[in-house]
Amino acid sequence: MVIPYILFTIIFWVYPLIWGILIAFKKWNIISPVTEFVGLDNFIKILHDPLFWISFKNTLIFMVVFVPLSIICSLMVALLLNRIKLLRSFFSLGYLMSYVSAGVAYSIVFRLLFSGDGLINSWLGKVGITIPWFSSPKLAMVSIAFIVVWKFLGYYSLIFLAGLQSIPSTIYESAEIAGASKWMIFRRITVPLLNPSFTIILIFAVILSFNIFTEPYMITGGGPLDSTQTFMMQIYYQTFTALHAGYGSSFAITVAIISFTFVFIVKKTIEKDMIYS
Amino acid sequence: MLNRSQSKFLSLTATYALLATGLIFIIFPYIWMVLASLKPSAEIYNRLIPTRITLEHYRMVFSLGSTGSTSPFVRAIFNSLVVSSITTLSVVFFGAITGYALARLRFKGQNLLKNFILFQMLFPIVLFLIPRFLLMIRLGWINTYQGMFSPFMMSAWGTFLFMQFFKTVPQSLIDAARLDGCSELRIVFRIMLPLSKSVTIIVAIFTFMSMWDEFLWYLIVTKDYNLMPLSVLLGLYTRGEYSSYPGIQVAGATLLTLPILALFYFFREYFTKGITMTGVKG
Numbered sequence: 001m002v003i004p005y006i007l008f009t010i011i012f013w014v015y016p017l018i019w020g021i022l023i024a025f026k027k028w029n030i031i032s033p034v035t036e037f038v039g040l041d042n043f044i045k046i047l048h049d050p051l052f053w054i055s056f057k058n059t060l061i062f063m064v065v066f067v068p069l070s071i072i073c074s075l076m077v078a079l080l081l082n083r084i085k086l087l088r089s090f091f092s093l094g095y096l097m098s099y100v101s102a103g104v105a106y107s108i109v110f111r112l113l114f115s116g117d118g119l120i121n122s123w124l125g126k127v128g129i130t131i132p133w134f135s136s137p138k139l140a141m142v143s144i145a146f147i148v149v150w151k152f153l154g155y156y157s158l159i160f161l162a163g164l165q166s167i168p169s170t171i172y173e174s175a176e177i178a179g180a181s182k183w184m185i186f187r188r189i190t191v192p193l194l195n196p197s198f199t200i201i202l203i204f205a206v207i208l209s210f211n212i213f214t215e216p217y218m219i220t221g222g223g224p225l226d227s228t229q230t231f232m233m234q235i236y237y238q239t240f241t242a243l244h245a246g247y248g249s250s251f252a253i254t255v256a257i258i259s260f261t262f263v264f265i266v267k268k269t270i271e272k273d274m275i276y277s
Numbered sequence: 278m279l280n281r282s283q284s285k286f287l288s289l290t291a292t293y294a295l296l297a298t299g300l301i302f303i304i305f306p307y308i309w310m311v312l313a314s315l316k317p318s319a320e321i322y323n324r325l326i327p328t329r330i331t332l333e334h335y336r337m338v339f340s341l342g343s344t345g346s347t348s349p350f351v352r353a354i355f356n357s358l359v360v361s362s363i364t365t366l367s368v369v370f371f372g373a374i375t376g377y378a379l380a381r382l383r384f385k386g387q388n389l390l391k392n393f394i395l396f397q398m399l400f401p402i403v404l405f406l407i408p409r410f411l412l413m414i415r416l417g418w419i420n421t422y423q424g425m426f427s428p429f430m431m432s433a434w435g436t437f438l439f440m441q442f443f444k445t446v447p448q449s450l451i452d453a454a455r456l457d458g459c460s461e462l463r464i465v466f467r468i469m470l471p472l473s474k475s476v477t478i479i480v481a482i483f484t485f486m487s488m489w490d491e492f493l494w495y496l497i498v499t500k501d502y503n504l505m506p507l508s509v510l511l512g513l514y515t516r517g518e519y520s521s522y523p524g525i526q527v528a529g530a531t532l533l534t535l536p537i538l539a540l541f542y543f544f545r546e547y548f549t550k551g552i553t554m555t556g557v558k559g
Contacts, residue, residue: 001378001461002390004371008431013397016408023408030411077299083292093545094300097307100541100548102490104512105530109310112321112523119309122323154303155552162553207401214492218512232403232493239407240497252403259401 024250029243042250052251055231056258058141062230063209065145070205071198074153078160092161095154107218110147134220137227144215144228148208156201163197164190195270202266210259231255307534314528321523334524338532349502349510350529357506360425360495361488367430368484369477375431376439377465381451391440397433410497424498425506429488435480438554442476443469479551482544486537507533 024042028035046052081092098106114120114133121130133143167190175185191198213232220228235255239248309325314334316327338350378384379391409428418424446469454464470477495509502510511529519525541548 001374001382002384005375005431005436006390008371009393009397012409012412012428012430013405016405016412017400019411020404020408023411030414073299077296080292080296084289084296087293089546089549091296091300092549095303096548096552097538097541098303100486100537101307102508102530102533102537103492104490104508104515105310105533106306108511108515108526108530109306112313112527113306113309115322117322119323119325150303150306153299158549158552210401211403214512217492218515221516235403235406236493236497239410245407245411249407252407256401256404259403 020249021253023246024253026246027244028246030239030245031243035246038246042247043254045247046251046254051226051229051234052254054226055229055234058227058229059209059212059231061141062145062148062212063206065142066148066209067202067205069145070149070152070156071201073149074156074201075160075194077153077157078164081157081161082164092154092158095157098151098153099155101151103214104218106147106151107215111219114143135224137223137225140220140224140227144212144219147215148212152205152208156204159201160194160197163194167193199267199270202270203263206262206266207259210255210262310527310531310534314524314531318522318524321527334528337522337525338528349505350507350532352503353505353507353510354532356422356504357489357508360422360506361485363422364426364429364488365481365485367426368432368435369481371431372435372439372480373465373470373477374462375436376441376443377461377469379436379440380443381446381448382461394433394437394440398437406493406497413498419498420501420504422504425495426488428494429484432480432484435484438476438480439473442473446472475547475550478544478547479554482540482547483551486540489533489537 023035025037025039026035027038027041077095081088084091111134112118116130116132116135120133124130132139134140171189171193172185175189180188211232212230213236216222216228216230216233217236222229222233231251235248235251238244238251312325312327313321315330315332316324317329317331317333320327339348379387379394405428413419413424413427416424418427450468450472451464454468459467489506490508491506492508492512495506496512499505499509502513505513507529511526511533514529515526
């Protein structure tokens with residue numbers, strides 16, 4: 001009964017994984033039958049590829065906006081949801097609505113809604129401001145991060161809410177009796193006991209930051225001035241437009257290693273916090 | 278000074294007010310999308326409420342198509358449905374039998390396989406994109422349905438979920454079925470699956486949704502407009518031929534969104550359950 005799974009995994013998982021690693025050390029343009037072993041050249045080339053560093057920078061900008069904003073907002077929503085009984089499932093489902101939206105669909109919507117002469121700017125124009133959401137190189141990546149916050153707000157809130165509900169109310173009661181202030185209770189009880197939720201959300205958020213593709217592809221095409229180029233856009237471009245399969249593959253491996261490192265750092269730091277509190 | 282119940286009432290009101298405000302931000306893009314798809318093109322950019330309702334964009338979407346052929350959008354919806362449904366059935370079928378074997382049978386290498394499935398979930402998708410594409414070329418599956426769905430036919434995540442749930446089914450049920458001469462396959466589909474309705478629905482809806490939304494993989498393996506799923510067709514049209522027809526883009530976006538919204542509405546409690554079980558794909 002497990003044979004189909006094993007066969008499938010060998011063909012579509014193990015074999016591609018190994019193949020991908022092997023071609024990362026080769027120079028190959030997909031079309032020609034000739035492949036040339038180049039050792040670590042591809043990896044060295046990546047370090048000298050300005051677009052690699054631009055994508056890295058853009059990913060960091062995305063993370064710096066997306067991670068704190070989505071965590072703060074979704075924690076707030078979860079805390080609010082945790083205070084109510086009536087209509088709780090109505091609200092949590094309402095917040096989840098953005099999560100089920102398809103990437104291409106909401107990219108179209110936000111691109112039009114926030115375009116230079118779009119509805120949001122025509123409203124803002126009434127008070128004398130217009131914001132170049134996607135046309136300013138400084139702002140474009142930040143705007144994309146906002147959109148992704150919109151998408152995942154409800155999803156992360158639900159994870160936080162599940163975490164909040166697993167905290168026994170007796171802990172809160174005894175803290176109140178001991179005279180702890182609300183802020184103290186939040187800082188010393190809620191946050192530490194939500195540690196598993198924080199960990200899983202941070203890991204999701206970091207992995208997601210390295211996988212951004214549809215939004216910049218659909219909204220900005222990587223521009224203006226490469227300000228929304230991402231790793232995935234580069235891998236797509238190198239492999240499927242420029243046909244540098246070997247280079248694309250080594251790019252993918254480099255990105256995977258970087259994202260592993262980030263996830264590892266997140267895990268380590270949070271585990272440390274756990275011990276202190 | 279407010280007394281205790283008054284201040285409690287106030288804080289509860291504030292809670293609801295904040296939640297409602299936040300909800301407007303979540304829902305507004307949807308409202309805008311539906312309204313924009315129904316209003317004259319000239320009003321898409323600068324008016325929220327249309328002066329008149331028109332179906333012209335939908336008419337365009339459904340009639341586009343060169344000389345008498347069906348609209349590419351209708352075909353794309355069909356393609357999306359085919360690819361997403363096949364994948365969903367396959368993930369549930371193989372997830373259930375593999376999960377059953379791992380949870381309830383004894384065989385050589387069982388623990389190895391269990392650990393391997395957990396190990397698989399650690400690998401980011403980026404590592405597989407290029408070699409799987411090369412594999413599709415080698416198999417001659419570019420521009421085919423199987424090229425689109427084959428890499429997703431079995432999922433470590435789905436298998437893991439089934440395995441976890443099947444562990445909780447009482448052994449006596451399995452023993453009784455075996456005494457009656459049931460085959461192991463029959464046990465999975467006649468006993469285990471009916472008892473695990475919620476896991477089955479969760480695996481099915483999340484798989485269907487992720488296949489319906491999938492963009493990058495389809496973009497890579499389909500070049501033929503007749504075979505493209507809706508997400509890619511809409512994406513390419515928006516960037517290409519119809520880049521200056523916002524009405525068609527928004528109507529297409531609405532068509533891409535509605536089926537999943539309907540799914541969400543009918544299976545809403547399973548969406549929340551699936552997410553709180555965490556480990557659900559991000």
